[in-house]
Amino acid sequence: MKRKKYYISVLIFFISVFSVFGQTRKQLEAQRKKLNKEIKQVNTLLFNEKKKEKNALENLKDINKKIEVRAQLISTINAEAKILSKEIxxxxxELAKLNKNITDLKKDYADMIFKSYKSKSQQSRTMFLLSSQNFYQAYKRLEYMKQYTSFRKKQGEEIIVKTNVVKRLNDSLLYQKTQKDTLIxxxxxxxxxxxxxxxxxxxxxxxxKKKESKYKKSLQSKIKEEKRVTAKIDKIIRDEIARANRIAAAKLKLKNKPKTVKKNEFILSPEAKALAVKFExxxxxxxxxxSKGIVVRKFGKQPHPTFPGITVNGTGLHIVTSKGMNAEAIFNxxxxxxxxxxxxRKNVLIQHxxxxxxxxxxxxxxxxxxxxxxxxxxIGKIFxxxxxxxxxxxxxxFKNTTRLNPSSWILRR
Incomplete structure (x- = not known):
């Protein structure tokens, strides 16, 4: 009975080792595959095409992106290799314990077979029964002989089962070691x-650095132009909200704007409110x-990677994709x-x-x-x-006129 319990506990341990580590390892494996895919995209989208003019600043930004993704991949590979090492x-x-257990089991089984061989003749068994002092003792001896035979059979079966467990564990270790070697x-x-x-x-x-002043001047000019365009878009959105509100007020037959509606906020019809709730x-x-692409500039203010003191403001996400790709609506x-x-260049604004x-x-x-x-x-073909x-x-x-971080709203890739 004790041996049976031990065997069950071994099996439970064997399964739990793979399930506990497997879950974390699966996540890391998925992340590794994702990063490998991202590196391929970086190479395809940022480095495959020959540029007409060499822009060291732009090239540096692309190289930085590639290094960033590769560093993440190396970190993921290290974490995965460490988990594999612990598992191995x-x-x-556990393999050493199982092997020792099988050795002890085989020794016990061999001793038992030897003793059984010494008294295996039918005559000795018959004499063992006939020498009983009474019928009850003879019955007990007969039951003992049956149990002894059954126990021998179970021990033999247990040796076979445990040998198979050891074999599977050996195969698993070999596979894990191959995986680790591949990761290294x-x-x-x-x-x-x-x-x-x-x-x-x-x-x-x-x-x-040789032409730092030239690059700085060009960069600051671009930042200034981006701010101008951003301010222009902000004004257009404010005007569009005001125009939409005038139309909404007329449709809803509102003489005055509702007190709950603040400046630069949409007046929503019941249908528009329902759509906004679904969006949220x-x-x-x-x-x-x-459908495919990589983010080359994130949302929010961020220090320029090359020039200290210069801040770049990401009003949204800058996504580089393949030539000929289309922009697609994220919601109704x-x-x-x-x-x-x-x-x-065109800019399509969709209201949700x-x-x-x-x-x-x-x-x-x-x-x-x-x-x-x-x-x-x-929506349109990207330039x-x-x-x-x-x-x-x-x-x-945007939510009304407030910019949101798109990364928090779209699916993580």
Missing amino acids: NRNQK LSEKHQKKQIEDDRKNQEQLITTI LNKGKLPWPV GKVLNVLMSSEG GNYISSYNNLEITYVKKGDVIKTGQK TDKVSKKTKLIFVL
């Missing part, structure tokens, strides 16, 4: 790649505005307006109740003001810069 060590200890090779490869990237990074930094309920689950709504920049999603830097648009839009609908060869969508999200 624990399984090796992958880590070495990534470290070699990151060393090459860092050499390129240093060369670019040296180039930039989908926070963190909304689809990306492009209505086109609030289609704007055009002085360079001819009191939320607005903005799809900027489009070459061609497929929608017009007032169109009803469905989730995933193609590809002829100099940098990059196809970049600037995706911005």
Whole structure:
């Protein structure tokens, strides 16, 4: 009975080791695959095309992105390898226990077989029964002989089962060791790649420092232009809200604006309120505005990676994608307006109740003001810069006139 309990506990341990570590390892494995995919996207979207003009600052930004993703991958590989090492060590200890248990079991079984052999003749068994003092003792001896035979059979079966457990554990260890070796090779490869990237990074930094004033001036000019465009879009959105509110008030036959509505906030009809609630309920689950792409600039204020003292403000997400890709609506709504920049780039604003999603830097648009839009609908073709060869969508999200961090609203990739 004790041996049976031990065997059950071994099996439970064997299963639990894989389930406890397996869950964490699965998460790390998924993250590793995701980062490998992201590195491929970085190489494809940022480095495959030959640029007409060399811009050291832009190239440095791309290299920094590649190094950042590779560093995350190396960290993930290390974590996965550590978990595998712990798992291998624990399984090796359990394997040693199982082997010792089988050795003891085989010894007991051999002793028992030997003793049984010495008294195995039918005559000795018959004499053992006939020498009983009474019928009750003879019955007890017969039961003992049956139990002894059954016990021998169970011991033999237990040896076979435990031998199979050891074999499976051995196979598992071999597989785990192969996995670990593969991870170590992958880590070495990534470290070699990151060393090459860092050499390129240093060369670019040296180039930039030689013409630092020129690059700084160009950068500050771009930041100033971005602020001007941002202010212009903000004004357009305020005007659009005021215009939409005048129409809503007329439809709802409101003489005065409701007291609960603040300045620069949409007056919502019951249908618009319901849409806004649905939009909010989908926070963190909304689809990306492009089917594939990588974020090259995040939301919010961030220090410039090369020039200390210069702050870059991300009004939304800058997503680089493949040439010819389309921007897609993240939720049901209505086109609030289609704007055009002085360079001819288009920006589609879609209203979702009191939320607005903005799809900027489009070459061609497929929608017009007032169109009803469905989730995933193609909004327009994203512009590809002829100099940098990059196809970049600037995706911005508002609640009324307040900018939101789109990363908190769209699905994590």
